[in-house]
Amino acid sequence: MGGGLEDARSGRLKSRYSGGFAEIEDVPFARHDLLGTGYAFGAVQTTRGCPLNCSFCSVTAFNGARYRQRLVPDVVREFQMIREKRILVVDDNLIGTRASHIARAKDLFRSLMRADVRKEWVAQTTINFADDEELMALASRAGCRGVFIGFESPTPQGLRELGKKFNLLKNRDFRASVRRIQKHNILVVGSFATA
Ligand code: SF4
Structure with missing residues (x-):
């Protein structure tokens, strides 16, 4: 970045600078104390x-x-720093794609319970959320009240056209998956795309 400032001072700006992606452990906590009051939801990001x-x-x-993935104790601390009773977890996919990601999500939910954070929250996940009873139960007990899921298309042909291979490979029953999530008192909001 310093190179860019020096280039600007000397009138030799390049057309493009790329700093790459920050290591998520190095990203500082959001300054929730600087935000105004009266919002329905606070917000936190735990993965990118x-x-x-x-x-x-x-x-x-x-x-x-x-x-x-951010460190679980940091995420718990940030939940505690948020004034609002309800929180939007802005991650694009809170549970990730691998067994280790799901284990980390469970660890986060257990830690939120242990810390007695007492917030209600909503998050975005893949439909794979419905495949793990323990994951759904822990999420619910940790305050999860809703999940936003990208179904994108109800048909294999639609999924193929949209490139949503993840849902297609599973060849799953969407209706049964939604019912399993709802049994944990978690609301499901579906997102559908057009090709
Ligand atoms: S829509 Fe696809 S690429 Fe985008 S966050 Fe969801 S799973 Fe990842």
Whole structure:
């Protein structure tokens, strides 16, 4: 970055500078104390990046293909710093794509319970959320009240056209998956895309 300032001072600005992606452990806590009051939701980010690169989505290009995860104690601390009773977890996919990502999500939910954070929150996940009873139960007990899920299309042909291979490969029953999530008192908001 300093190089860019020096280039500007000497009138030799390049047309483009790229700093790469920050290591997520180095990202400082958001200054929630500087925000105004009276919002319905506070917001927190716990992960960045997505390897799935669906054809209609900007996340892989914008935040990278590597799924980067903040340290769980830092996330719990930030939950505690937020004044609002309700929190929007802005991650594009809170549970990631691998077993280790799901283990980390469970660790986060257990830690929120242990810290007695007492917030209600909503998050974005993939439909794989519905495949793990323990994950859903822990999320619910940790305050999860709703999940936003990108179904994108109800048909295999639609999923193929949209490049949403992740949902297609599973060849799953969406209706049954939604019912499983709802049984944990978690609301499901579906997102559908057009080709
Ligand atoms: S899985 Fe979700 S976040 Fe990842 S690329 Fe596809 S739409 Fe975007």
